[in-house]
Structure formats: C-alpha cells, structure tokens
Amino acid sequence: MSTHPRASDGSELSPLRHDFPFDPTHGYDLPRLRAVEAPQGPDDFADFWRERHAHALSVDPEPRIEGPWTTVDGMRVADVSYTSVDGVRIGGWLTVPADGRVTQGCVATHGYGGRAAPDLGQPPSETATIWPCLRGLGTRSLLPGVAPNSAGHVLHGIGSRDSYLIGGCVADVWCAAGALQRLVPEAAGRLTYLGTSFGGGIGALALPWDDRFRAAGLTVPTFGNHPLRVTLPCTGSGESVRTRLAGDPSVLDVLAYFDAATAARHIRIPVHVGAALFDPSVPPPGQFAIHNALAGPRELLVLRAGHFDHPGERAETAALEEAQRRFLSEAVPVASTPGPTV
Template sequence: MPTHPLNSHDGELSPLQHDFPFDPTHGHDLPRLLAVEAPEGPDDFAGFWRERHARALGVDPDPRIEGPWTTVDGVRIADVSYLSTDGIRIGGWLTVPADGGVTQGCVSTHGYGGREAPDPWQAPARTATIWPCLRGLGTRSLLPGVPPNSAGHVLQGIGSRESYLIGGCVADVWCAATALQRLVPEAAARLTYLGTSFGGGIGALALPWDDRFHAAGLTVPTFGNHPLRVTLPCTGSGESVRTRLAEDPAVLDVLAYFDAATAARHLRIPVHVAAALFDPSVPPPGQFAIHNALAGPRELLVLRAGHFDHPGERAETAALEEAQRHFLSTAGRTEAPHPAA
C-alpha cells in the first residue's frame, strides 16, 4: 500500500485559533512533516525488546470473565482480567459479536485519559476485541504508588530501561493478545491492533516483535523521536519528560529504548496511521516520525488537528474510524506472513 494522505488537508486551510503559549504545529507543514526521520536507536534496541517479548510470552495470563455478559447493539460485553508481567493483573473488557461469528481478533488500547468502557463500534464487524486498561491507568488497572495522570505515569521508573513503566505497558499488550486467544480461540486466525495517542505509541513499541499481529491502526501516536520531542513544548506527557530531562540528562539514554519511531523501523505488518498537522498534546513531528519510519505497507490519514476541538472534527473522526475498520478488515490478507523483525 502506498503512503498517501487520505483526505484534503494537504490543501490550504485557515489557521486554527488557540491560546497556547506555543505553536502546536511547531512550524511544520505537511511536506516537512513527511520528511521527519526516526533515530537509529541503541545497537541492542531489538535485542532488548525481543527479550522482553519472550518474557511476556512465558506468562500464563489466567484470563477471567468477571461478572455477567450484557448485550448492546448486537455486541456482547463482559468485564475481564488477565495477568501480565510482574504479577500484575490487568482489568478491561471483552466484546464479541452477539451471534458468535468471529473472524478476527483485536487488542484495542487507549489514550492517557484511560478508558471507562469499551467502544465496540471502533473495531470491524465480526471482531472479538479485548480492551485492556494498561497498568496504572483507566478504571480497571490502577496501581498503588503509580500516578494515574499522564504527567506522573510517564515518569514512573524512568531512571532505568528495566524499571520504566512504559515497558510494562507494552508487555500488557502482548499478554492481552495471549488472553484474548485463550478466551476466544477464533481470534487467533487474524489478530489486529488499535491504539490512540498513548496507545498508539505503545502499539508501535509492541508490534514489531510479535508475529501474531496481522495489521494495526495507530492514531496520533506518541513517543515518536524523543530527541526531537523533548525540544518541543506541549500540554501532554512529553512536557513532564522535558522538565525531567532538564534535571537529569541521562533520561534521554533510557528514552532511546522507548522511542516509537525507532521501533517503527522494525515494524513490517500493514499499519494505518492517522497523524495530525496541529496537536498541542502530542507534537506532530513525533507522530509523523513514526509513520515515516514504518518498514512495511502503510497508509496515512492526515488529520487537521489532534487533541483539540475544531471545525469538522466530528466528520473527520467518523472518516477515520471507517478508514481504520476497512484497513483492519482487509490489509495484508493477500500477503504472505511476515516474521517478527
């Protein structure tokens, strides 16, 4: 699939009015965004992640359906939980077609605002989807001593690559896939991924090493190109990282292992990316760095804005969700399997 914008936002649009003390485009138009590169990363970047993936695959997730099933608009919904690495039990939801006709599975993650309920309409029809609240976040996976807000969560354990909480969140995705396959075996035939903002960055970090996944959709993904990202002011988690880096420059050495754009260099499955031209929370250059670095088939939908109310947002969101559902249903179906990088 060629790389191309799927909408008309590459044309001239009136600037969005805002009162931020910085420019949420960071001076990048679309051509400049499409030229942003990804860091090479440490020599042992891939080895670090392969070892963590192997460790996660060794976990028995012991998935549990908790409480009764409910049915809404042709979808059955249940609370679920499963074990991830470090002995942490992750909470979330499972949704399946009410008629039982499952043709694929999906792991769907959330932004830094967490999740209070699943959004079944986001996934394609005939999909069994697990909706985990990644560790320390959401209503189902809060942890003692871990701030549930983005500013604190993104710094948890950042002193070393082994203790950084973001690595545990990536493991939660791998263990969610195992739990989903245990709960709905038919989901293993074709496993996909959906992630927005925080979940988009986590997906880029998780997917290159796990050959169970066939396609993915990443929306306004974060954690892209940390060396550039820490120079760009924002209202999201990156701002607390910028502040911490000013106090401890060694943090950048840890972040090098958690760069979603570096990981995208190893990601060879088909990926749909929705990236924004204007975003006060996740700087657009980092979003596009992830897309630009993807090593496999990719499709780009250019959003006028992310994390910001703007004219036409409702129609833009509807077009995005429809594009992602189509992509996750069709991408890669005629291609040979691709081994993990």
C-alpha cells in the first residue's frame, strides 16, 4: 500500500510504502490540512483550566537534585525530582550549560514512549532545561495502578474531567516550571517549552494559562480536534480512545476539556509547530488543527512523516530541531546572567 504526500510547495513526493490497514494521511493533502479548524469547546473551558492552574501554582514543588552531576557534551546533567499536584513526586533530569551561561530556561517533555535520558541537542544553547517524566510514564515517574503504555495511560480516569490523568500531566508541566525556577533562578522570565507527540498535546493544554512561558516548539502534537480524531484509525493512543468511545459516548464530553486544538485558540505566545503529512500514530488533521488554531505568532514546518521511518528522516529531524532552536532563541530576549547556583 502507498500514499502520495505533497511537499510544502505542493510538489508531489515519492509515495511512502506501508502495511497499515488504513491511509496514514487519511486523504488530507496540505491545503486541506491547513483548513482544519478547532472545536470551540465547552463554555467553561478556560475557567476549568485556570482553576487547575491556580491549584498547581499553590503546590510547593520542593525540587531536589538526586545524586551527582556529570558533564556530557558541554552540559552538566543531574537527576532531579519535584512534587506535583496530588502529592505525586515527578522524576526527571536537569541540564545546565557547563560554562555557567544561562540565557533561557526550558521545560522539555516526551512522547508516549517516555524518556530514558535528556536529549541534549534539542534546546538552544545556553538553556537550563528540566526534563520531567510526566506522571505514570517512564522511566522516572511510574505510578501504581497506572499503565505505562499509551493504550492504558490515555484512558486512566477518563470517566470524569476531574479524574482524567491527562489533567495531572498538564499540572506536572506547570510544577516543572516552578521547580526549574527554584533550581535555576536565572531562567525565570525567559521560560520556553518543547514537546513532541504526547508532550506536544500536553504543552498545548498547558501553555495558554501560564504566563511564565514565553515561546514554545510543538512537534507532531496529539490530542487535537477530538471529534475528528475519534473518527480516524491510528496506531497511537487515539485508537484506545476510539474503542472506549464506541462503548461509552460520554467520553467525548470529557475529552472536550482536553482538546489541544481548542486550547490552542487561547495560546498567544510565539509557537513553532512541526506537523506531518503522514503519521500512523497521530492523525495529521489533529496536528494541523492545533497549529491552525494558534492565536499568536506561529511558524509551521511541514514534515513528510511522523512516527514512521522514512528516507530522509534524519535530515528532516535535524532541520526541525535547528528551526525550533532558532525560533526559541529569537522569540526570547537574550540576557547575560551568572552561572546557575545548583
């Protein structure tokens, strides 16, 4: 089976061959993807998230460096932990420039595969970055009773907007920002966000309500336009949700509060989005719905594919990371600061 994606200039690319029982483009070309809209969401969407944000800010993150520092590729790296809502202790890593020059801070999250180590080349240079493993996910934040895989994690607590685990993951981002500011005060005032796939969707949900963030990069973000997303087969967490919805239509009412595209309507900071034309895991229309709904300055880099090995993938990933480093560096004013005190 094959599909015929098009490049950003409209020219046809060679088809990507695959064995999926569905078309990972879902029949959308670039012009149609650029036209996908976001749901308006419930009337109390913003109030719901502002209340959750206020609660998260009331939590003392109590950040701790866990163990010794090491130096890798010009960065100092240490294990870190902090407290999030519901008393959940989140584990991750902290990285700071070895030369002590910090010009911005970053909260960098992960996909549904979790994270086993920081990706040191992802943020701009001179960035102090906290790399949390969001609740229930590996390798640092596994929780009893919470499935560490996407199929189970995405359904945990989905019966109610107040118990849905995704809301806790968003709070983990806000609390990570507080932990970073406590550990590296030099990063305060110039905070950015990076998130891929699961982390991209979580970021879109987190960013509108927290004015500590000045810019963001979202790559193949999930959780966009749930009413459309649940009609599209995929190999990612969305398939679990589709199956659950078939037996419990009320799930869509809960998901309306966790729609990353609806949240994007409220994001006014500069955001760079890498969105794919072909993606078996995160349907492209949902990715583009998030980009299209952004209310502030935005930049789009169209990827040939996401969550799929393909020719030129390494160069495409390198170009995306370079574009996002440039975007974040330009969006956040540079200031010389003393070295971190951690």
